[in-house]
Amino acid sequence: MSSSSSVPIFGILLLIVLFFALLAAVGFMLTYELGRTAKLTRRLDLVTHGGQEELPEQGAPPGALLLRVISAFGMGVARSGLLSRKTLAQMTATLEGIGFKGGKGLGLFIGAKILLALISPVITFIVAQHAFGMSGMWLIIATAAGAIGGMLAPETIATNIRTKHLEKVAAGVPDALDMLVICSDAGLALEAGIGRVAQEIAGLNPALAMELQQTSHELQIGSDMRHAMDSLGDRTGLDTLKRLATTLAQSLQYGTPLTQALRTLSAELRAEALVKFEERAGRLPTLMTMPMILFILPCVFLVVAGPAIINVMATLHGQK
Known part of the structure; x- marks a missing residue:
């Protein structure tokens, strides 16, 4: 009984870890590209207003080549005409809201969406089949949900950042x-x-x-x-x-x-x-109604009616 119940728990934990690993990968890609944009903007400001800044020479990070490949693939998809101009304009506006000016980061954004849309269903399929023992229609639904979640993850992250920026x-x-x-x-x-x-x-x-x-x-x-x-x-x-x-x-x-x-x-x-x-x-009073009913009123009833209930139970127990 304990071994069979531990398998779903292990599968849930594994699925959570993989999901957050994918989100961390997308966050790293966006943060790295955004850092490059900020550094270029700072250098342009130095050139415009004069002055010098000693910048340490740093080699490319281990994931730089992967980022360039993903960005190039995404730009190829953007230029192929598969996406409408309205969709590209909305993506560009979303990216500009989080710091990518002039259409920068569009290729990385599209490439990350496609990459996650391909990787997420595979991971979801493996986890659902081996950890949860799913099969048939449930396995298909879980795989489709993984694909949709992977495709929407970059847009959800960027949209949340843009919403906070606009606020x-x-x-x-x-x-x-x-x-x-x-x-x-x-x-x-x-x-x-x-x-x-x-x-x-x-x-x-x-x-x-x-x-x-x-x-x-x-x-x-x-x-x-x-x-x-x-x-x-x-x-x-x-x-x-x-x-x-x-x-x-x-x-x-x-x-x-x-x-x-x-x-x-x-x-x-x-x-x-x-x-x-x-x-x-x-x-506020309307929003506080349910918390009061669920958390405050039971405590009040327990304090007020608790002693009386204990006395009644003691009396009934004494009569028996």
């Missing part, structure tokens, strides 16, 4: 607008004000600073203000930044005071944030 960006927009108002009152132009805000807010909100810095770079290379702000809203997909782009475009088109428009938009965003907090606080 940080949205949380810092009101503060950035207040700082932009101060820059406008001080006499800075809008282009210089955006760059200054990106520089000052980097320690408080690096995610928003990165987005504003990219917008500042677009303005420095001669991009139109309206186009740059629309690009900021489209790149992040946040309603607050889209409203900021619309506000700035209307101020430039009709000549309305920019400072007053930014101050009004900042007040509206803070009021909306306060309303959202009040809504969450209003839902």
